[in-house]
Amino acid sequence: MKDKIMAQAWLYWALASAIFAALTAIFAKMGLQGIDSDFATFIRTVVIIGALALFLSYTHKWQSLGSLSGRNWLFLILSGLATGASWLAYFKALQLGNASQVAPIDKFSVVLVTLFAVLFLGERPSGQEWLGIVLIGAGVLVLALKR
Known part of the structure; x- marks a missing residue:
């Protein structure tokens, strides 16, 4: 049982x-x-x-x-820069739009992560996983066009 939990x-x-991302x-x-x-992003950081x-x-x-x-340094620095850019954009979008609009569109990153993982990491999602990714993309599109 412990092995299954792990x-x-x-x-x-x-x-x-x-949960924490939603909060x-x-x-x-x-x-x-x-x-x-931008100042709010600094405080958060x-x-x-x-x-x-x-x-x-x-x-x-x-x-x-x-x-x-x-290699650790290179990719951790690049990750940090990408995180900072993401946070700046996210906070600006939240300031200008509704959280119920911004957060779901931000989650389009799920689709992009899968595409980047295939291109750069050699990952191979299953058919079921691709279906889920397509549905997430469709959901983001529906939410983005709702207003």
Whole structure:
């Protein structure tokens, strides 16, 4: 039983991610009232850095920066830049639009992740997975055209 739970651990973490992402949209929309979205993104980033530093300290997971390879550095820096650009765009979209519009369109990233994973990581989704991706894309299109 424990092995089955461990094999499905990714699912529980992914569901937690979805819940926190949903709360992110709601809390951000409420917190953007009367302030610049870029400055709000900065505040969010400072909070994340502080929270992660505390978490790493508590769990004793700090690592030597020298233990990272050049490849680690390259892709983590690129990921950080992409995350920052995503957050800036997301907060601006939330400031200008409804959370119920912005968040679903933001989730078009699910479709893009699959396409990029096929192109760059060599992943091969099953027919059922492709169907799900097409349905997500269709759902995003329906939501984007609703207004």
